[in-house]
Amino acid sequence: MIVLDRASRWYGQVIGLNDVSAEIGPGLTALLGMNGAGKSTMLRMITGQIRPTTGNVTVFGMEPFANADVYRRIGYCPEIDNFYEHMTGRRFVYHLARLAEFGHEDARRRTEEVLHTVGMADRADRKIAGYSKGMRQRIKLAQAMLHNPDVILLDEPLNGLDPVGRHEYIQMLHQLALHGKTILVSSHILYEVEQMTSALLLLHRGRLLATGDLRVIRSFIDKHPHKIRVETTEPRRAAALLAGLPNVVSLSFAPGGEALQLEVNGPNEFYDSLMSISLAESLPIRGLSSPDNNLESVFKYLVEK
Amino acid sequence: MGAYLYFSSVLEFVRAKRLIPWLLLAVAGMGLAAAWPYLNRQADRTDQYTTVSAMLVFHVLALASAIYSLSIVSQEVEQKTIVYLLTRPVPRWKLLLARYFASASVVALLGILGAVLVSVGVYKGGAFANPLLGKDIVALIFGAFAYGALFLLVSLLLNRAMIICLLFAFGWETIVPNMPGEMYRLSVYTHVMAIADHPSSQTTPGPVSIASGSLTASTLTPGAAYVTLLVLAVVLLAMSAAWFTHFEYVPREDAE
Numbered sequence: 001m002i003v004l005d006r007a008s009r010w011y012g013q014v015i016g017l018n019d020v021s022a023e024i025g026p027g028l029t030a031l032l033g034m035n036g037a038g039k040s041t042m043l044r045m046i047t048g049q050i051r052p053t054t055g056n057v058t059v060f061g062m063e064p065f066a067n068a069d070v071y072r073r074i075g076y077c078p079e080i081d082n083f084y085e086h087m088t089g090r091r092f093v094y095h096l097a098r099l100a101e102f103g104h105e106d107a108r109r110r111t112e113e114v115l116h117t118v119g120m121a122d123r124a125d126r127k128i129a130g131y132s133k134g135m136r137q138r139i140k141l142a143q144a145m146l147h148n149p150d151v152i153l154l155d156e157p158l159n160g161l162d163p164v165g166r167h168e169y170i171q172m173l174h175q176l177a178l179h180g181k182t183i184l185v186s187s188h189i190l191y192e193v194e195q196m197t198s199a200l201l202l203l204h205r206g207r208l209l210a211t212g213d214l215r216v217i218r219s220f221i222d223k224h225p226h227k228i229r230v231e232t233t234e235p236r237r238a239a240a241l242l243a244g245l246p247n248v249v250s251l252s253f254a255p256g257g258e259a260l261q262l263e264v265n266g267p268n269e270f271y272d273s274l275m276s277i278s279l280a281e282s283l284p285i286r287g288l289s290s291p292d293n294n295l296e297s298v299f300k301y302l303v304e305k
Numbered sequence: 306m307g308a309y310l311y312f313s314s315v316l317e318f319v320r321a322k323r324l325i326p327w328l329l330l331a332v333a334g335m336g337l338a339a340a341w342p343y344l345n346r347q348a349d350r351t352d353q354y355t356t357v358s359a360m361l362v363f364h365v366l367a368l369a370s371a372i373y374s375l376s377i378v379s380q381e382v383e384q385k386t387i388v389y390l391l392t393r394p395v396p397r398w399k400l401l402l403a404r405y406f407a408s409a410s411v412v413a414l415l416g417i418l419g420a421v422l423v424s425v426g427v428y429k430g431g432a433f434a435n436p437l438l439g440k441d442i443v444a445l446i447f448g449a450f451a452y453g454a455l456f457l458l459v460s461l462l463l464n465r466a467m468i469i470c471l472l473f474a475f476g477w478e479t480i481v482p483n484m485p486g487e488m489y490r491l492s493v494y495t496h497v498m499a500i501a502d503h504p505s506s507q508t509t510p511g512p513v514s515i516a517s518g519s520l521t522a523s524t525l526t527p528g529a530a531y532v533t534l535l536v537l538a539v540v541l542l543a544m545s546a547a548w549f550t551h552f553e554y555v556p557r558e559d560a561e
Contacts, residue, residue: 047392050553066550068394076392080556082385086320098309099393143389 001025001151001182002046007055009041016041018206019055024184028177030193030214031186033203039186040079042203043155046184047076059151072101075144079155079186081136083128089139090115090124093146100147114142119168133160141169151182158192170196190298202302209302217298224301225249225263228270231287235260241277245270258286306395307403314407318373324415327369331419334361338426354427354437355503362419362441363497366448367478369415371470373408374456377401378554379466385556398546401457405542409453416445440527441501448497451534454541455493461548490525493537499530 002024009017017038033039044050045057048064048071057064064070084092090111097107115121118138128139137160144152154173158166173196177183187193193200194214202210202217210217232238235253238260243251247270249263264270267290278285338357341348348356378401381387390400420441424432432438452474459473460466481492489495 044555049388049391049555066391066397068396071392071394074392076388078388080385080388084317084386086322095313096389096393098306098313099390099395101306101394 001060002184003056003058004042004045004052005056005058007042007045007052007057009038009045009050010053015206017045017052017203020203020206020208021055022201022208022211024182024201026177026180026182027199028173028183028185028197030197030200031184031203032188032190032193032200033186034188036205037188037203038206039188039203040155041206043076043153043184043186047074047153072147073149074151074153075147075149077140077144077152077154077157079159081133083136083139085129086127088125088127089120089131089135089142092128092139093124093142096143097146102147110146111142114145117145117172118142134162134165137161137165137169141172145176149181151184152176154183154185156186156188158187158189166192166195202298204302217302225265226267226270226290228262228264228267229254229259229287229289230262230274230285231259231289233258233284233286237281238283241281241283242274245273247273307399310395310400310403311407314404315411318376318407318411323376327365327415328418330361330365331415331422334358334365334419335422335426337361338423341427350427351437351504354423354435357426358420358423358437358441359498359503362416362423362445363448363494363501364474364478365419366412366416366445366497367452367474367494368471370409370412370449370452371456371467371474373412374405374453375460375467375470377404377408377457377460378549379460382554382556387554387556391554397550401546401549402542405453405457405545408457409450412453413446413449416449417442420445437501437503444497444500447500447531447534448493451493451496451538454538454545458541458545458548461545461552493534495525496530496534499525500527500534502527 002022004020004022007017007020008015020038020042031039031042041050045052046059046064048059048067051065059070060073062070064074084095087095093115094107094111097110098104100107102110112121115124118141120135120138120142123135124139128136131139137157141154141157144154158169161169173183173185177197185193185196187196198214200211200214200217201208230238230242235258239251239253242248242260242262245264247265249265251263252261253259254261262270271288274285274288277283334357338353341353341357345353345356378387381390391397420438421432424435424438428435456466456470456473459469463469478492478494482489482495482498
């Protein structure tokens with residue numbers, strides 16, 4: 001459905017996307033990468049706002065740049081937070097419905113439907129200038145879904161949404177994916193993506209670093225020592241108890257005293273053991289964090305490999 | 306679709322925030338026209354009308370056109386809302402032309418309003434009996450569309466188009482009509498004034514005649530001016546449509 005064939009994009013001397021080849025089909029796919037990785041560039045190429053400098057991008061077998069046939073079948077929710085601020089949400093969505101070739105009545109009906117779907121039907125008569133970030137995200141999603149497109153591209157759509165809003169949004173994306181839509185969602189937050197889908201494209205500094213199942217990548221990562229920080233009021237006793245565990249590779253006291261820094265193999269097994277020890281020995285655990293459990297560590301692992 | 310694009314753009318361009326400065330300027334023109342006999346006691350009514358309308362209405366037409374033409378695409382790019390327009394199944398040329406016609410229509414209406422108010426300032430209740438008003442309205446319509454096409458192309462080609470357009474509207478269009486020889490033919494203003502076909506001014510050469518562009522006698526006929534402005538508008542619009550269809554328009558910081 002969406003095919004990138006050795007697509008690169010240069011902005012003067014700076015490369016935005018570097019020799020990326022990928023095929024994206026129906027279902028929910030995440031486009032994961034840190035800020036500046038090239039996610040928005042890739043989405044802009046797919047939505048035909050920009051052309052690849054070299055290589056090809058096709059959507060439904062057609063070049064998307066300024067191609068009305070492609071725009072009839074894709075919906076795009078940009079990352080930008082810019083709107084026609086003087087318009088009401090309803091007027092904004094209706095306006096874009098008219099530009100999506102709906103007649104007056106159909107545009108009105110469709111506007112109400114999508115506003116209802118994104119939970120904005122009762123708040124859409126206020127001017128967009130007065131909207132919260134979450135409301136603006138919902139309005140952006142509404143305009144992307146107006147024409148019931150086969151492909152929906154969402155650039156960082158969860159930014160600014162509260163936890164309930166995120167949950168509802170993700171559920172909505174799942175529903176759309178279940179109906180056979182192709183949904184590509186960009187994000188720079190790993191846990192956000194893990195809640196959404198396991199299918200991903202991992203971009204790093206313009207290059208496609210990995211594609212496929214996030215769980216497979218995660219299991220690769222988990223085979224290598226993980227850094228874990230355990231905060232406790234009894235660090236010495238904790239060190240004595242944890243040092244004997246078979247999957248602990250190294251252990252040190254964190255500066256400041258009330259925490260341990262460990263490197264462990266098989267972090268899931270370690271967490272199970274830690275819970276058991278804490279209960280059996282009444283070891284107070286005040287906090288637990290893993291600096292490796294983030295996107296940077298995924299990239300670090302993949303780049304080093 | 307085309308009709309919706311046109312009328313929605315017109316509505317956007319006639320928002321109070323955009324319109325009020327021009328309405329105030331038009332009222333100021335009426336005030337100046339009414340006060341003109343006190344500033345120049347020798348001027349008859351025709352002279353009064355032609356001088357004030359040439360100075361204010363026809364020159365301000367270029368300024369209004371520059372500002373409105375930048376709203377067609379440049380402002381959408383600056384405000385980053387261009388993405389909503391360019392990812393819809395609307396051919397880019399159609400989008401551009403609909404917005405251009407909307408912008409030029411609004412500028413023409415503002416110009417006509419200005420001319421009518423200057424006429425009211427001079428002729429009071431008999432404003433519509435002003436024999437020059439009819440031709441002025443036609444000239445303002447042609448001028449709005451010609452200026453609009455010119456400034457639209459400039460705004461598509463250049464990043465800092467506003468400065469260039471303002472320099473053109475105030476600098477070029479004031480200086481060139483007064484230049485000796487045939488140079489005045491390079492000004493849109495001269496062509497617009499040729500269509501208006503105002504009688505020669507009684508005003509002695511000075512700042513007023515420079516501002517009204519009447520220092521150099523024009524030999525342009527209205528017919529030649531019609532054809533020139535029409536051809537200019539059509540060619541520039543075609544170039545704009547081709548350019549806009551072929552090139553990328555994304556917010557500047559996103560493209561760097």
